Amino acid sequence: MSTKVIRDQPGRTGTTGARPGAMGFLTDTTLCIGCKACEVACKQWNQLPMDEFGFTGYSYDNTGDLSGTTWRHVAFIERISDSEGRRPTSMRAFQSNWLMMSDVCKHCVYAGCMEACPTGAIIRTEFDTVVVQQDVCNGCGYCVPACPFGVIALDLGDGRARVGDHKAHKCTLCYDRLRDGLEPACAKACPTDSIQFGLVEDLMDRAKQRVADLRAQGVEEAHIYGDRAVGGTGGIEGLNAFFILTAPPEVYNLPAQPELPQRKTIPASVSTALAAVAFAVGAILSLRRK
Amino acid sequence: MAYERRWETRRRGGRSAGDEARESYYGVPVIHRAPWRWEIPTYFFLGGIAGASYVIAGIAHVFGGDEERPVVRAGRYLSLAALIPSPILLILDLGRPERFHHMLRVFKVRSPMSVGTWGLVVFGAFSTLSALIQAAEDGLFGRGTLVARLLLRLPSRAIAFLGQFPAFFVSGYTGVLLAATAVPLWTRNYLLMGPLFLASALSNALAAITLILTVAGRTSHRSLRRLERFETVVMGVEALLLAALRLNSGKTIARPMHEGRLGRIYRVGVLGTGLGLPLLVQAPGAWLGRRLPRGVTVLAALLTLIGGALFRYLIVTAGHRSADDPQATFELTRARENGSRRS
Numbered sequence: 001m002s003t004k005v006i007r008d009q010p011g012r013t014g015t016t017g018a019r020p021g022a023m024g025f026l027t028d029t030t031l032c033i034g035c036k037a038c039e040v041a042c043k044q045w046n047q048l049p050m051d052e053f054g055f056t057g058y059s060y061d062n063t064g065d066l067s068g069t070t071w072r073h074v075a076f077i078e079r080i081s082d083s084e085g086r087r088p089t090s091m092r093a094f095q096s097n098w099l100m101m102s103d104v105c106k107h108c109v110y111a112g113c114m115e116a117c118p119t120g121a122i123i124r125t126e127f128d129t130v131v132v133q134q135d136v137c138n139g140c141g142y143c144v145p146a147c148p149f150g151v152i153a154l155d156l157g158d159g160r161a162r163v164g165d166h167k168a169h170k171c172t173l174c175y176d177r178l179r180d181g182l183e184p185a186c187a188k189a190c191p192t193d194s195i196q197f198g199l200v201e202d203l204m205d206r207a208k209q210r211v212a213d214l215r216a217q218g219v220e221e222a223h224i225y226g227d228r229a230v231g232g233t234g235g236i237e238g239l240n241a242f243f244i245l246t247a248p249p250e251v252y253n254l255p256a257q258p259e260l261p262q263r264k265t266i267p268a269s270v271s272t273a274l275a276a277v278a279f280a281v282g283a284i285l286s287l288r289r290k
Numbered sequence: 291m292a293y294e295r296r297w298e299t300r301r302r303g304g305r306s307a308g309d310e311a312r313e314s315y316y317g318v319p320v321i322h323r324a325p326w327r328w329e330i331p332t333y334f335f336l337g338g339i340a341g342a343s344y345v346i347a348g349i350a351h352v353f354g355g356d357e358e359r360p361v362v363r364a365g366r367y368l369s370l371a372a373l374i375p376s377p378i379l380l381i382l383d384l385g386r387p388e389r390f391h392h393m394l395r396v397f398k399v400r401s402p403m404s405v406g407t408w409g410l411v412v413f414g415a416f417s418t419l420s421a422l423i424q425a426a427e428d429g430l431f432g433r434g435t436l437v438a439r440l441l442l443r444l445p446s447r448a449i450a451f452l453g454q455f456p457a458f459f460v461s462g463y464t465g466v467l468l469a470a471t472a473v474p475l476w477t478r479n480y481l482l483m484g485p486l487f488l489a490s491a492l493s494n495a496l497a498a499i500t501l502i503l504t505v506a507g508r509t510s511h512r513s514l515r516r517l518e519r520f521e522t523v524v525m526g527v528e529a530l531l532l533a534a535l536r537l538n539s540g541k542t543i544a545r546p547m548h549e550g551r552l553g554r555i556y557r558v559g560v561l562g563t564g565l566g567l568p569l570l571v572q573a574p575g576a577w578l579g580r581r582l583p584r585g586v587t588v589l590a591a592l593l594t595l596i597g598g599a600l601f602r603y604l605i606v607t608a609g610h611r612s613a614d615d616p617q618a619t620f621e622l623t624r625a626r627e628n629g630s631r632r633s
Binding site: 056058059061065077079112116119122136138140141142147151153252255256257264266268271274275276279288 | 314315318319321325346349350355356383384386387389390393395398400401404407454458461462463465467470471472474477480482483484487488489502516517520623624625
């Protein structure tokens, strides 16, 4: 995996297309201690069923992945060896050889799941978050491969067919709590303020300051994930829930420069239409009256 | 579901956690694969035949002579017959089938599935109407009855011509639908998916019509040869598009199409049985005028149809596999220095 330092891009780094008044998360992974309080708080508040109990066998991460019933997921990345396969012999002063990140729905400024949804179940709320209306979703599943981050999923009940409701689910940014003026459950529960909630514009300023501080302390890899340079690229125009990372995004299982899938709709349609014209001409030439 | 997949990826490689951690996050997929089951590739196959046989029937009707009447007849009936199971399959695949009508509460230009739903509704009207007209022409509604007279008075050529637009749409939009996702294999080949699905739909419809006409045995040899000529051209184009897909995907993203069971299905089923053999058998007959025994024509048509069904299964399943492969996603989304993306 590339361990290249993510470089700043003038005019793009630290900028986002978030609409004024948009609410979001800043997840500062340098503050995460891997306590999973966010996972638990999310499950409790949103009354999400437990996942199958088991061990992955590869790290302290036994949650594994975001799913229809897991809307916060703490990733545990052990820097076991460097790019040449050598074991590390020293440790960074500010952090152990573990990287921890609480992953969540990014609430994209332009969201692939929302554009894909054929029923209009996925909407943008007054807080500029992306929410699935459960009374509308019919479980077609098209939003699932349309998310460039692997967030949204159908609740299929882990193979126990009658348990899941077979509809699409993901983080709502605690829409019900926001309506009552409360912060989302995960941010409330986070003991180190690794998860911060607020106006995206304020959070972005805070993130830029934090990255500058980290770099001054010698963490030159520190960067924002979710601005127009990294994470919010390719027509997504920024993530309302964004992150501070200290390694390339791939290390955290995040795509460095994803693209809004629906950007392909028009060129793909044009090429299909051109092919249709060519085939129609071929058919006319083959079948016309001689 | 997430759990099952993790163990699967751990077991498949048989490598240490250290290896996996270096290349990705312990092999956990970056994106989620589509939750579709067998219904979707089956619909792609049948919907493609429904659309493309309407295309063949319509073009034979508008531009062909009286000799093509059997082609028009077979195409019109086949179109409706292949179309009828399509919405049933699509509804069955929904997580909540009883809510299928929620698709009809909005029209979203940016969502290929929304546009596709409406396209299918419009095409359904054309396909049904043309099949009814054919039935009236065949006297299935009796002679001189009100229904028969009403249907026979309709401008069937104009209907066939207008119906070409939704028919081509239904044959090809499914490729666009797959292209507009984050799945590496589908979105990397976004310009090829629609044309490839169109070509597959046309070759399958031509094979099915040839099959029906040969078995029924009431078609002129010349008319059959015209169909076969066009079919060989379409299959040639399909083979070229598949080669382009391979080149354009690159090694990592194309991996599921070439390894293991799927790789064998691709080589033996799609390329060998579905394209190679029928081309080999049909091309001399179609272009050099050599008359083939009926059994051979029937066999070639059957092989084409099997290959077509396997192709739909392959492209969907290989897409799932590429979605499960973190390296394929990273190949697509790797950071580039100047922030510009290769698409």
